[in-house]
Amino acid sequence: MNGAQHILDAFHRHSIDTVFGYPGGCIMPLYDALVDDVVVEHVLCRHEQGCALAADGYARASGKTGVCIATSGPGATNLITGVANAHRDSIPMLVITGQVPSGLIGTDAFQETDVLGMTLGIVKHSYLVTDADEIPDVMEEAIQLANSGRPGPVWIDVPKDVLLQQVTASADQTTRPSAAHCPDLTQAIQMLRDARRPLLYSGGGVSLAHCEQPFRRFATTSAMPAVVTLKGIGNAGKHNPDNLGMLGMHGSLAANRAVDECDLLLVVGARLDDRATGKLDEFAPNARMIHIDADSAELNKLRPADVCLRGPLDQILEGLTRAIESHPLAIDDWRKQCRQWRTTGGFSAADNEEPLSAITGPAFTRQLSRIAPDDAVIACDVGQHQMWVAQHYEFDHPRHHLTSGGLGTMGFGLPAAIGAQFANRNSTVINVTGDGSFMMNAQELATIRRYRLPLKIIVLDNQCLGMVRQQQELFYDNRESQIDLDDNPDFVAMARAFDIPALHIERTDQIRRGIETILAFDGPMLLHVAIAREENVWPIVKPGSGNREMIDESQQTTRKTREQVA
Template identity: 80%
Template sequence: MNGAQHILEAFHHHNVQTVFGYPGGCIMPLYDALVDDVLVEHVLCRHEQGCALAADGYARASARLGVCIATSGPGATNLITGVANAHRDSVPMLVITGQVPSSLIGTDAFQETDVLGMTLGIVKHSYLVERAEELPGILEEAMELAQTGRPGPVWIDIPKDVLLADIAAVPSQPVTRSQTAAPDLGSAIALLRAAQKPLLYSGGGISLAHAEDSFREFAECSALPAVVTLKGIGNPGKHSAHNLGMLGMHGSRAANRAVDECDLLLVIGARLDDRATGKLNGFAPNARTIHIDTDAAEFNKLRTAELAIRGDLNAIFGVLTQAFRETPLAISDWRKECQTWRTTGGFQAADNEEPLAPITGPAFIRRLSHIAPDNTIIACDVGQHQMWVAQYYQFDHPRHHLTSGGLGTMGFGLPAAIGAQFANRATTVINVAGDGSFMMNAQELATIRRYNLPLKLIIMDNQCLGMVRQQQELFYNNRESQINLDDNPDFVAMARAFDIPALKIERTDQVRRGIETILAYNGPMLLHVAIAREENVWPIVKPGGSNREMIDEARRASADTKEIVA
């Protein structure tokens, strides 16, 4: 086999069945090998960024390795945003790019770029294959590394001559992963038993560790009041009696108050991101912290923990569940207090009963949540609509909620939804986008049409960059700057140009029928939802502020909206 054929053999061995890519000169030997391969499905996206984000969505929705492929130079540089997005959210991804022939590296050859240098900060590891005989070992190591420990993207840059070189067949060795025993949790259990107001704080690490079931068993058994991060939405399931919702900048008042009042914070699979904590010295001021994670690099990075425990989350949850099953926590008063906050401080969006009234974002998302099947996958873009989905959509599993958390990548949702649909062929997948985000990767409508994917596309259109406009209104003395998108195209006509049926709704009485129509249609369909330009996401914490200083619509008049916050 040559190097390119060996890559496909490695895919077969690791059960990689779907890859996303775009061909070009230096990666052409791999595309030539794909012609004769019937086991690997190649998805041709219309931009390399779309390839990376589709691989990201595939991995998030399936818990499998996402793979994207591009050529050298601009092909590689176009991947970078999508790879950075995967890195910030710890998504397992293999990135393969062609490079100019080995003899030309360093000569500023046509379409040569220093991929290793450019990507050092956005990958878990990267390789430049210098000799053909190194390729088999690098492939095995890269695919293992991307998926173990804290997952992340691993990049392999391969010169064209290496792809063409003959490589002796190497017998594939089965990968054996030893079961990790739980660390000593005696001190953590003692701290939890001593606390009067303990709070469970979970993040995206739960699903990354494939620990969803064991987490729920622990959460139910311990009956700890709980909050989740943006990436932890869905961890407790939609019917959890103790979940207070998302905390942070746009979190529920109940969740942020519980954090403010608790005396012990049990942080699991979360990194204490600034959008979750707000001003650090005002975050959980009365609480000691137990931090449990797979990645020790997160310990004491932002907050010093009384206990930092690294280990396999499934094993840890097993020990904790057994301990609290034998002797339950005595925190009934604290649970009642949190339930009261949950009732009065949760997200509420009343359906507008006036049929001709304009559509409001929260009410639309709540109605979508009621109508869509329970296993629906929602791939969000970034902005106000993203926060409304996080607040009002009831997710039953974290892998049903695909959102760009750490990087906040506009244009993420459409290609991520494509990847999720390839990973879950029979599942309803919906891309919820804002008008600004949708235009970032609108070329991927061609990918939907090419493969006749039954994706449902919802554009919530306020003809502006809504989240930027909101912060300019509240914190920059309403000085609007470069946020108008009133020259948007006719999104219905745009979709139809790609042979995708579409319809537009503008009034409350059209919402149910619009949602039911796109869900019932046997194929891709777009729903253009007109919403008011002035609508805001509530509550909100001003950037750099403390979560206890949340601003909601009722308190807005008393907020100092003239202060400019960097």
């Protein structure tokens, strides 16, 4: 077999049966090998960025390795944003690109770019394969690296002539033994027993480690009040009465208050991101901290922990669970206090009952949460709609919530939803997007049509870049700059041009009918939802401020009234 065929052989060995790509000159030998392959399904997206983001969504929804393929030069550079997105959110991904023939590297040949140099900071590891006999071992090592420890993207750049060379070597299929061992839990257990106001703070590391069940057993056994990061939404399930929701810039008042008043913070698979912590020296000021993470680089990175636990998350959680089962925590008063805060400071506002009133983002999202099936996968883009989903949609599993956390990539949602639909062929997959984000990868409507995907698309349209406009209103003296999108196309007509039926709604009494219609339709469908331009996400913390300085809608209304009087 030649180098290209050995790449497909590695896919077969690792049960990789779905890849996302776009062909071109230097990757053509791999596409030629795909002609005869009956195992691997290649999904042709309409832009290389769409390929990378679809592979990302596939990996998030399935827990498997996402794979994207492109040619050299602009094909490779178009992948970069999607690969960076996967890197920031620790998504296992294999990236394969063609490169100009070996003899032309370094000569500024047609469609040559230094892929390894450009991508150094956005991958776990990268390879430039110089001999076809390297391919079997490189493929084995790359797939293991992408999934081991803290997952992430691994990039393999292969010159065209190497793809065509015959391979005489075979792969070393020895599984590298894990060096991870469960650390000593004695001090952490004692800290939990001594605490009177402990708080469980979890992030995306729970699902990345496939530890949803051990985490839920620990959460139930400990009965600790809990908060989650954006990527940790769904960790506790939708029926946990001690879950206070998301913390941080757009977190609930209950979650941020609990962090402010806890005396022990147990951090599980989270990196203390600035959007979650706010001003770091004001974050959890009264708390000692236990930090559990697979990546030693995250421990003590932003805030020193009293105890750091690096090792297999399932073993650590099971050890803590057993200790608490034999000696329950004495936190009844704290639990009651946090449940009271959840009642008064959560995201349970009543929906607008006026049938002819304009649609609000929170009211729409709550109805979507009630109507959609429990196993529906929601892929968001970035902006106000993303925060409304995080606040108001009740997720039963973290893999049901696909969102660009670390990088905040507009245009993520549609291709990610495509990837999720290939990962879950019979599940309901919904892309919730804004008018700004939707236009960034709208070409992938053609991918939906090509593969007849039953994907549902909901565009919340306020004809502006809503999150930017909101921050300009609140923090830049309402000086609006380059946020108007009032020249948007007719999204209903646009969808229909791709043979995707579409509906438009603009009143509260149309919400239920609109949602039920698209969910019941046997095939892809788009729902265009008009919302008010001036609608904001509440609450909000000014960037760089402490989370205790949350601004809610009533405070902003009072401020505006005072300014008008003055």
